[in-house]
Amino acid sequence: MGLTVQSEEKIAMINNAKQIWITRENGFNTWMCFRKEFDYHSEESNGENIGVMAEIAVDSKYWLYLNGKLVVREGGLKRGPSRNGTYYDEVDLGEHLLEGKNVIAILVWHFGKNGFSHLSSNLGGLRFAIALPDGVLYSDTSWKVKKHSAFVAADPEDEPTNFRLAEANIYFDAARDVDGWYEVDYDCSAWQNADEIPREIAEKAWGRLEKRIIPQLKDFGVKKYLNSEEFDSIILAEDTMVAMRLPYNAQFTPCLCITAPAGLKIEIRTDNYEVGMMGEKCAMTVYYTKEGTQSYEALGWLNGEWAFYHIPAGVTVHSLEYRETGYNTEFVGSFECDDEFLNKLWEKSLRTLYVTMRDTFMDCPDRERVQWWGDVNIEMQMALYCLDERALLLYKKGVDSLVGWAEGDSRMMTVVPSGTEQFELPMQNLAGIWGFWYYYGYTGDISVPQKAYEMSKEYLQLFSMGDDGLVVHRSGSWDWPDWGEHADIAVMENAWYYMALNSCKNMAGILGKTEDIPFYEERLKSIADNFNRLFWKGDFYYHLTDNGEPDDRANALAALSGLAKQEYYPGILRILEITENSSPYMEKYVLDAMCEMGYIDEAILRMKRRYKEMVEEDYSTLWEYWNKDGTKNHAWSGGPLITMAKYIAGIRPEGIGYEKIAIKPHLGHLKYIKCRVPSVKGEIVVEA
Numbered sequence: 001m002g003l004t005v006q007s008e009e010k011i012a013m014i015n016n017a018k019q020i021w022i023t024r025e026n027g028f029n030t031w032m033c034f035r036k037e038f039d040y041h042s043e044e045s046n047g048e049n050i051g052v053m054a055e056i057a058v059d060s061k062y063w064l065y066l067n068g069k070l071v072v073r074e075g076g077l078k079r080g081p082s083r084n085g086t087y088y089d090e091v092d093l094g095e096h097l098l099e100g101k102n103v104i105a106i107l108v109w110h111f112g113k114n115g116f117s118h119l120s121s122n123l124g125g126l127r128f129a130i131a132l133p134d135g136v137l138y139s140d141t142s143w144k145v146k147k148h149s150a151f152v153a154a155d156p157e158d159e160p161t162n163f164r165l166a167e168a169n170i171y172f173d174a175a176r177d178v179d180g181w182y183e184v185d186y187d188c189s190a191w192q193n194a195d196e197i198p199r200e201i202a203e204k205a206w207g208r209l210e211k212r213i214i215p216q217l218k219d220f221g222v223k224k225y226l227n228s229e230e231f232d233s234i235i236l237a238e239d240t241m242v243a244m245r246l247p248y249n250a251q252f253t254p255c256l257c258i259t260a261p262a263g264l265k266i267e268i269r270t271d272n273y274e275v276g277m278m279g280e281k282c283a284m285t286v287y288y289t290k291e292g293t294q295s296y297e298a299l300g301w302l303n304g305e306w307a308f309y310h311i312p313a314g315v316t317v318h319s320l321e322y323r324e325t326g327y328n329t330e331f332v333g334s335f336e337c338d339d340e341f342l343n344k345l346w347e348k349s350l351r352t353l354y355v356t357m358r359d360t361f362m363d364c365p366d367r368e369r370v371q372w373w374g375d376v377n378i379e380m381q382m383a384l385y386c387l388d389e390r391a392l393l394l395y396k397k398g399v400d401s402l403v404g405w406a407e408g409d410s411r412m413m414t415v416v417p418s419g420t421e422q423f424e425l426p427m428q429n430l431a432g433i434w435g436f437w438y439y440y441g442y443t444g445d446i447s448v449p450q451k452a453y454e455m456s457k458e459y460l461q462l463f464s465m466g467d468d469g470l471v472v473h474r475s476g477s478w479d480w481p482d483w484g485e486h487a488d489i490a491v492m493e494n495a496w497y498y499m500a501l502n503s504c505k506n507m508a509g510i511l512g513k514t515e516d517i518p519f520y521e522e523r524l525k526s527i528a529d530n531f532n533r534l535f536w537k538g539d540f541y542y543h544l545t546d547n548g549e550p551d552d553r554a555n556a557l558a559a560l561s562g563l564a565k566q567e568y569y570p571g572i573l574r575i576l577e578i579t580e581n582s583s584p585y586m587e588k589y590v591l592d593a594m595c596e597m598g599y600i601d602e603a604i605l606r607m608k609r610r611y612k613e614m615v616e617e618d619y620s621t622l623w624e625y626w627n628k629d630g631t632k633n634h635a636w637s638g639g640p641l642i643t644m645a646k647y648i649a650g651i652r653p654e655g656i657g658y659e660k661i662a663i664k665p666h667l668g669h670l671k672y673i674k675c676r677v678p679s680v681k682g683e684i685v686v687e688a
Contacts, residue, residue: 013129014055014088014209017138019202020194021125022145028112029168030124031148033181035105035188036137040097043133052097054130057088057209058108059121060166063299065105065182066096073219073325074299077212078118078166078359080417082404084207086121091216093130104128105182107148109299114419115166116370117360123205125197144191150177155265155286162280164368166419169283170300174290175262213400214393217358220324222255222297225307228320235316242309244320248620249305249355249633251365252322255297256309259316260289266311270304272366276630282366289315301325303355303365303633305620327357327394332683333386335644336674341608342644344615349638352621353382356635360401361394364624364631371398373414374428375635377435378588382638384442385645385677395439399448402432403455410458414476424476429459430496437503440510443680444657449507456504457516463497465523469530471497481553483583483625488554490543491535495557498527502562531563539571552579553586556593569597577602580610583625588639595647601668603647607640649675649686657681 021032040052056062056072059079064072077087110124128139152173154160161169180186225244246252254268269284285298309320331354335346356362360371361379376398383391398416405416412432414425433456439448464472471494481487505520507513535541540550541558555575558564564572573594582590587610594603614622614637622637624630646652650664658681665673665688676685 012055012088012209012211013131013136013138014057014127016136017055017127017129018140019125019127019197019199019206020139020141020143020145021123021197022147022192023195023197025147026110026112026122026124029151029154029170030110030112031151032108032110032124032126033105033146033148033178034108034126034139034194035103035144035181035186035191036139036142037101037103038132038137039100040102040132041134042097042099051092052094052130052132054091054093054128055088056091056106057086057127057206058110059086059123059125059206060111060118061109062126063107064091065107066093067098067102068183069096071096072216074217074301077214078115078417079121080117080119080405080419081210081401082207083119085210085404086206086208087212088127088209089212089216101184103184107182111166111168113166113168116164116368116415116418116420117362118166119417119419120166121205123197123202125202125206127209139194141193141196143194144188145194146178146181146188146191148178150174152176152288158286159281161283162367163420164370165283167283167300167369169286170298171286171288172296172298173288174294174296175288177290210400214397215328215390217325218328220326222321222323224321231317232319233317236311236313238313240311240313242311242317242320244307244309244322246305246307246322248351249303250324251301251303251326251355251358252307252324253298253301254285254307254309255295255321255323256287257293257295257318258289258311259293259318260291261314262289262291264289264312264315266309266315268298268302268310269308270302270366271306271308272302272304272632273308275364275367276624276628280367293318297323301358326354327391329354329357329391330388331386332388333645333677334675335641335649337648338671339669341615342604342648345607345611345640346644348615348620348622349382349641350386352633352635352638353379353386353641355621355633357391357394361398362635364634366633367631370415370418371401372425372428373398373402373412373416373432374425374585377428377432378585378639379635380435380439382641384439385642385651388678392439392443392445396448399436399451403451406455406459410455410462412455412459423478425478425480426474426476427481427493427496430493430500433459433500434496434503437506440507441656442653442658444659446510449511453504453507453511453513456500456507460497460500460504461519465526468534469526470494470534471523471527482586484581484586486545486547486549486551486581488541488543488545488551491541491551491554492557494527494531494535495554495561495563498524498531498561498563499557501527528563531558532565536568540575541572550575550579551581552576552590553582555579556582556586556590559593559597560589569599573597573599573602576606584622584634584637584639588636588642591639591643595643600647600666603643604668607643611640645675645677649673649677649688651675651677651684651686653679658684
C-alpha cells in the first residue's frame with residue numbers, strides 16, 4: 001500500500017512565517033479575510049512547471065483562493081496532534097499560478113471554542129509560506145486583513161450546537177457580504193495591514209506545528225437533490241419547510257438560489273439535527289436574505305439524508321442543491337451474494353464507515369464528530385476490507401494523536417484530541433492496543449507498532465495482578481465495558497487484557513524489545529493458568545452479572561482471546577445463540593468469536609436477527625443502538641462488513657502483510673459469493 005510517514009528531514013518553511021491576525025479578535029466563531037498580491041515567474045524543468053509548495057496553518061479552518069479561484073475547500077485540521085500542537089497543510093499551488101501578478105486570498109474560520117474533537121488555542125491566526133523560484137513568500141504585516149462582516153452573531157432564540165461540538169451554527173447575512181473580496185481586481189486598500197502576533201505568544205498557544213498526513217477533502221461537486229425538480233422556480237405563498245432528499249447519508253454543504261426581499265431568515269437543518277431521546281442539537285446554518293436574486297452555499301458541513309430548508313413566505317425558489325464532500329478515499333472493496341439482506345447490510349456498513357470519516361475517524365458525524373478509540377479500532381478493521389490505502393492514513397493520524405495525548409502518568413486517553421473532558425475507558429484502550437498488531441498483520445506497516453509500543457507497554461504496566469492470578473479491575477475515568485446491560489466485567493477485562501498483552505509481546509518481538517518480553521509472558525501465563533479455573537462453570541463463562549446470567553460479550557471474548565479450550569466451544573455457542581446483551585459495538589466481537597470457533601452459519605443467523613430492523617429501515621446507515629435512541633450513523637455498528645469479507649468470503653492474511661493469503665469461502669445457505677478486497681499485495685477477488 002506504500003503508506004507515507006511524515007519526514008523529519010527538514011524544518012518546515014512555516015516555522016519562519018509570522019503569525020498574523022487582527023489583535024483582540026479571538027472570540028467565538030470569528031471569520032477573517034486575508035489578501036496578498038505577489039509576482040511569480042515560472043521555473044521550468046524538462047519543459048514542465050515545477051511544483052510550488054505552500055504551507056498553511058490556522059486555528060481552525062481555511063478556504064484558499066488563488067487568482068479568484070477556490071483552490072482549497074475547508075483546509076486545515078482541528079487542533080490536537082498533541083496537548084499543545086497544531087497541524088499545518090502542505091499544498092502544491094503550482095498549476096494555479098500565473099506569470100506575473102498573482103493574488104492569494106484566504107478565509108479563516110476560528111472556532112474559538114473547545115470540543116470533544118478540538119483543543120482551541122484561543123488565538124486566531126494564519127501562518128503561510130510558499131516557496132517561489134526567487135525566494136519564500138511568508139505571511140507578515142504586509143498582508144491585508146478584514147474581519148468578514150457577513151458572519152454575524154447567532155439569533156439568541158436559537159439553540160446552539162451541543163457542548164461536544166467545536167463547530168458553531170453559522171449565521172450569514174447576505175446584506176453585509178464583502179462581495180468579491182477574493183477576486184483579483186478587488187480593491188482592498190482600505191483594509192488594515194495584518195497584526196503580527198508576538199512569536200512567544202503564538203508558540204505558547206499553538207505549540208509545535210506538525211504536518212498533516214491525510215489528504216485534503218474530496219469534493220464531489222454540486223448536485224441536485226433527488227427531488228430538486230419539485231422545488232425549481234416556485235413562489236412560496238406561506239412559510240414552508242422544504243424537505244430535500246439526498247441519495248444517502250452524506251456530509252454536505254447546502255446551496256440555494258432564490259429571489260427575495262432583504263432581511264428574511266432561512267434556516268437549514270438535516271434529519272440528524274436532533275439526536276436521540278435527549279434531542280441534543282447538532283449543527284445548522286442560517287441565511288439572511290438581501291434584496292433581489294441571490295445564491296448562497298453554506299461553508300459549515302452538515303450530514304443526513306434529508307436537508308430541511310425553512311423558507312419564509314414571499315421567496316421565489318429558483319433551485320436548491322448541495323455539495324457533497326468527504327474523506328478522500330475510494331470504495332475498492334465489494335461484496336455480493338444471492339442473499340439481499342447481506343448485500344444491504346454491506347452497503348449500509350460501508351456508508352456508515354464513510355460518513356464517519358473527515359478530520360478523524362468519528363463515532364458519529366452529527367452529535368460529536370469525535371474520535372473514540374473503540375470506534376476507531378473497528379473503523380480501521382473495516383477500512384482494511386473496503387477502502388483504498390489513503391483511508392489507513394486516518395488511522396495513522398489517530399495513532400499519532402493517541403500517543404501525543406498519553407498522560408504523564410502513562411494513562412492512555414480514549415478520546416483524542418479533546419478540549420473538554422478527558423476520558424480513560426480501559427477496555428476501549430485494551431481493544432486499541434490489540435488493534436495495533438491487527439493493523440500490522442494486514443499491512444506490514446511497522447510505523448504503527450513503532451509509534452504505539454512504548455505507550456502501550458506503559459499502559460499495560462499500570463494494571464496490577466491480584467492474588468488470584470488475574471488482572472485487578474481498572475475502572476478508569478468511566479467504568480464502561482459496553483452499552484447495554486448485564487456485562488460480566490471481570491471476564492471481559494481479563495480477556496481484553498490478555499489480547500493486549502499478546503499484541504504488545506508481538507510488537508516487542510519485531511521491534512527488538514526482547515527485554516520486555518518476560519513481563520508479557522509472565523502475565524499471559526498467569527491469566528491462562530487461572531482464567532478457566534475461576535470463570536469456566538462447566539457450560540459457560542461467568543463471574544458476576546446483575547441478572548445472574550452468563551453474558552454473550554464475556555463468552556465471546558473468552559473464545560476470541562484464545563483462552564477458551566476448544567471443547568468449551570459448544571457451550572459458548574449456546575450462550576451466543578440465546579443471549580443478546582451486546583450493543584452494536586461489542587456485537588462485532590461476538591460475531592468474530594462465533595466465526596473463529598467455526599460457527600459461521602450460526603453467526604449469520606445471529607447477524608440477520610440482530611440487524612433486521614436496521615436493514616429494513618429506509619435509511620442508508622446504521623444506528624448507535626439497536627433502537628433509534630442514539631445517532632443514526634454510528635461507526636461501531638458496521639462490524640458485519642468484516643464478517644462478510646473475512647469469514648463468509650474467507651479472505652484474510654496468513655503471514656504479515658498478506659505474505660500468504662487465506663481464501664476459505666463459506667457459502668452455507670448461499671448460492672454464490674463475489675467479493676473483492678484491497679491488500680498490500682494487490683486486489684484479492686473471490687467468486688464462489
